[in-house]
């Protein structure tokens with residue numbers, strides 16, 4: 001008997017959760033894609049955040065729903081505007097890695113007031129390769145799993 005209360009055990013369990021066990025697949029678009037194509041990808045892939053990559057697959061930006069809505073206000077030619085003009089650009093991107101703790105990633109979502117983090121792996125040269133996506137939905141699902149004690 002360790003003398004630990006139920007709530008201490010729960011706290012310990014939560015602090016051990018890792019990004020890699022709760023992440024989703026990333027959805028990426030090329031930096032040369034148009035805003036129009038990005039909107040189509042967002043609907044077809046049913047995600048709220050798109051990651052933008054260059055021709056080498058390196059992460060160069062992020063597009064949220066509101067980024068695309070903002071670009072759609074007015075009578076602009078959405079087919080001729082590349083996403084690189086409206087995306088949030090590197091190095092101003094908040095990222096996580098698969099071995100990070102969920103609680104660190106969740107803290108970043110709160111601190112930066114964003115819905116998703118790309119899960120990245122350092123590329124040989126400078127820059128990141130996108131290997132996953134961690135969203136508020138992943139964390140909400142996890143909360144339900146914990147409550148139902150479905151989590152190891």
Ligand code: ADP
Nearest residue numbers: 062064065066088092093094113114115116117
């Ligand atoms: P929305 O803009 O639809 O409310 P978010 O809250 O996720 O969605 O995004 C807010 C702003 O932050 C957007 O301009 C978006 O490009 C940017 N953003 C989203 N995720 C990240 C991230 N991981 N790192 C840096 N900026 C981000």
